[in-house]
Amino acid sequence: MAVTFSDLHTAEGVKALESHLADKTYVSGDAISKDDIKVFAAVPSKPGAEFPNAARWYETVSAAVAARFPGKNVGVNLPGAGSAPAAAAPAAEATKEDDDDLDLFGDETEEDKKAAEERASAKVSSKKKESGKSSVLMDVKPWDDETDMKKLEEAVRSVQMEGLTWGASKLVPVGYGIKKLTIMLTIVDDLVSVDSLIEEHLTEEPINEYVQSCDIVAFNKI
Structure with missing residues (x-):
């Protein structure tokens, strides 16, 4: 029954x-x-x-x-x-x-x-x-104080993919005349891996002409 x-x-x-x-x-x-x-x-x-x-x-x-x-x-x-x-x-x-x-x-x-x-x-x-989303705060560091930070940011934002949205940014002094780019981004978890974003895009040619390294400062589920 x-x-x-x-x-x-x-x-x-x-x-x-x-x-x-x-x-x-x-x-x-x-x-x-x-x-x-x-x-x-x-x-x-x-x-x-x-x-x-x-x-x-x-x-x-x-x-x-x-x-x-x-x-x-x-x-x-x-x-x-x-x-x-x-x-x-x-x-x-x-x-x-x-x-x-x-x-x-x-x-x-x-x-x-x-x-x-x-x-x-x-x-x-x-x-x-209905995959979740995450908010990420990332530090992008240049090679030296002679790196054009405007072009660095343009290069970073040139990375476009499904599930990735770039947000607000600012330049933060780190010493010896060097500044880092602190930038917000939102990702769809099932579509974008932050590690892959850094390793396969932000620190690869041609962007690595400006970017020396990237660090994840904060990672929060939305």
Whole structure:
């Protein structure tokens, strides 16, 4: 018999799921089943830290679904899912669909696989798109007091890549007439590595004509 919950777009619905999973690994017991897939599809996002059992279960099922359909956007349009919190039907309504419509963990026909892939939407892939950002403060040091700092900054800012945004900057005296460039930048964590930015761009030709070294002063998640 299918396991159902109240509207999983609400805190009450997720609370019921949390309670149900208190002594279970999966919705229907110790093995992942169609019930888990249907409930997973009805949960709009990973439950918060206040729901540890539900959050652990969500991550496990999410990984299983992603492994089953690598590269596919599997999630909100699987049987049991709604398109948005305001318009979504309760999960109890969704579970009335024929259990044979989707079988992610049993034998599947080619038609079943095609139908499942056509239902694919943004839940699993959107988690990647929602990558975090970081704010970085960097010191860029010239070779000597004769280095043209205006050209140095222009060279630094000439590095352009997806996920990288240069911010405010200033020149800071370090002694003996030498100044360093202190500059802010924002990066998308999954797209830009600060180490690679320094090693493969800022200290390589032609920028290393001006830049002697770079130091990360501060690195904070946004």
